[in-house]
Amino acid sequence: MERARPAGAAGSAGAVGSVEHVIETHALTKRYGKHLAVDRLDLTIPVGSVFGFLGPNGSGKTTTIRMLMGLIEPTSGRAQVLGRPMPRSTRSVLPHVGALIEGPALYGFLSGRDNLLRYDSADPTADPRTRRARAEAALDRVGLTAAAGKKAKAYSLGMKQRLGLAAALLQPRRLLVLDEPTNGLDPQGMREIRTLVRELAAEGTTVFLSSHLLDEIEQVCTHAAVMTRGRLITQGPVAELAAGARGRLVVTTPDAGDAARVLKEHGVTDLVVSDDRVTGEPPAQDGSGQEMELAELNAALVGAGVRVRGFGLERASLEDAFVALTGEGFDVAG
CATH class of the missing domain: 3.40.50.300 (P-loop containing nucleotide triphosphate hydrolases)
Incomplete structure (x- = not known):
């Protein structure tokens, strides 16, 4: 394996001009x-x-x-x-x-x-x-x-x-x-x-x-x-x-199981339930192919009797962007 020498350890410095x-x-x-x-x-x-x-x-x-x-x-x-x-x-x-x-x-x-x-x-x-x-x-x-x-x-x-x-x-x-x-x-x-x-x-x-x-x-x-x-x-x-990546939908509710069921019915994927918190990937479109408003998901939860205490999108991270770009997790490749 080559190891890096300290930069500048060989040769004389020449003129290196201004660059963009x-x-x-x-x-x-x-x-x-x-x-x-x-x-x-x-x-x-x-x-x-x-x-x-x-x-x-x-x-x-x-x-x-x-x-x-x-x-x-x-x-x-x-x-x-x-x-x-x-x-x-x-x-x-x-x-x-x-x-x-x-x-x-x-x-x-x-x-x-x-x-x-x-x-x-x-x-x-x-x-x-x-x-x-x-x-x-x-x-x-x-x-x-x-x-x-x-x-x-x-x-x-x-x-x-x-x-x-x-x-x-x-x-x-x-x-x-x-x-x-x-x-x-x-x-x-x-x-x-x-x-x-x-x-x-x-x-x-x-x-x-x-x-x-x-x-x-x-x-x-x-x-x-x-x-x-x-x-x-x-x-x-x-x-x-x-x-460039969509954030994850986050719902806080004491009815986490019911919330997950309703969200799944409305196209939310990769659902994770943890105590009173449900997260998932919101759908880009509804069943008719139209862009889905998050307010529609909230209304569906309330209409199903789910007590919604918190609802919104978490800001997308670089990891979200990587998964969106490559379709794979950020695992060590060796």
């Missing part, structure tokens, strides 16, 4: 023998966004990132990062990019602090006069100051993730690429990483965040793309993606 999109791909494809890992991907990531790259494990996310970062060659198609073609322009692009891909590659016999110093010394664009101060600032930012002197081999998975993120933050970056950054973190650690991502975006860094956790993407990202089985399903602002 930090990443653009056209028909980007990667094939391993008969296996099509990424299939004709057209991706557009706007400057200043927190972009969520969303899909089950095995959907092609990491393969895409490795092509974007110049770690592997595409089979066909093209990609641009910061307006420059990749992988041909790695020497000029990578000094402007921080990356954490497939987990950090660490020197286990070195402390967390010394790992960062080693990474930074391998970067020809890094100023050695500020090296130690920048390493300390990066450690502090990811909450590793207290463990900075401990050997990396003694770090937990979550601590290693934090250290890899610190390596990506040793210098200011125009683009930060994070592949499953909360892997191995406890809930508090996940919240801290989400807060850090928001802070970096507020400071002007575009963040490209790959994850299979829908809730993570929905909480922190402004834009997102959905991948499944190597293909791009959709992309755009997160609010628009979620708005």
